[in-house]
Amino acid sequence: MLNLVVEPSGPVNLEALDAALRAALGSVVLGVSAADGGVRIHLRADASPDAAAQARSLAVRHDPAALSPRQQAERDRSDQLAAARRAAGGTLDPDAFADPRLRALAQRVVWLALEIEALRARLGEE
Amino acid sequence: MPAVWTQPITWEVDQLVTEGQLNEQVRDNLEWLKNPPRAAAALAANIATTSTAFVDAPGLALTLTTAGGALVVGFTGVAGNAAGATVVFDLVVDGVSQGGLDGVVGTNVGVVPLAFVWLVEGLAAGAHTVKLQWKVSSGTGTLYGGGTAFLRFKPQLWAREV
Numbered sequence: 295m296l297n298l299v300v301e302p303s304g305p306v307n308l309e310a311l312d313a314a315l316r317a318a319l320g321s322v323v324l325g326v327s328a329a330d331g332g333v334r335i336h337l338r339a340d341a342s343p344d345a346a347a348q349a350r351s352l353a354v355r356h357d358p359a360a361l362s363p364r365q366q367a368e369r370d371r372s373d374q375l376a377a378a379r380r381a382a383g384g385t386l387d388p389d390a391f392a393d394p395r396l397r398a399l400a401q402r403v404v405w406l407a408l409e410i411e412a413l414r415a416r417l418g419e420e
Numbered sequence: 421m422p423a424v425w426t427q428p429i430t431w432e433v434d435q436l437v438t439e440g441q442l443n444e445q446v447r448d449n450l451e452w453l454k455n456p457p458r459a460a461a462a463l464a465a466n467i468a469t470t471s472t473a474f475v476d477a478p479g480l481a482l483t484l485t486t487a488g489g490a491l492v493v494g495f496t497g498v499a500g501n502a503a504g505a506t507v508v509f510d511l512v513v514d515g516v517s518q519g520g521l522d523g524v525v526g527t528n529v530g531v532v533p534l535a536f537v538w539l540v541e542g543l544a545a546g547a548h549t550v551k552l553q554w555k556v557s558s559g560t561g562t563l564y565g566g567g568t569a570f571l572r573f574k575p576q577l578w579a580r581e582v
Contacts, residue, residue: 295473309560312470325471325556329478336471364559
């Protein structure tokens, strides 16, 4: 295994750096580690000098604000959820429904919404 | 000065016991037994990895010189990865993996306390290296050593000749 030690100038988004390295260099990348402000890039022992140089260059130019595909998907999901919450507006009023079946259904929806809010509060989510 | 272990003498009838032998056989060997070779390392900050092959866990490596006995090695820490992804730890003594393919201990259910006590036998007298290595199946594995509120633990790796 080839270990490259890089001293980044700022904070590191380890997952995003890992994703960028794998996207650029493929299976020669085994991963990255972080400790004491430093980063180690782990490459397969048969990594070429060019691959090592490219890995080092990517790490030095690393932007911690750039997200990995998984982080981006998670952020997108979170944004969609927040938008859906805003769009849902105020509380559903079961009494607004004349049909008893619809009123019962609305009561169930209100109950489920309250249960979810309680769970989110317990998890510390806003 | 650290005590030195000397192979005990098999005493014979009427054998003259000298001051030097008493000091060596009784005092020094007892001191060695009381204070055998040992080493420890602890973390004061988080470390993290995305490596899918075993790599050294920074700051958790030891060197010690033994008298030919077995080593007891211990580790304790709190580590985790996203649920469903593993983070596993292996013990490596003189470059030899003790756990094999997926190490000695690990988790795939989020952040949990992890620990092991491991007996290493068959070591010759002399200098030995003891390392903790780790890897993940995917995602980012973290060993918590002080960088995250409410997860400010102190992982420790230690070894002692027995």
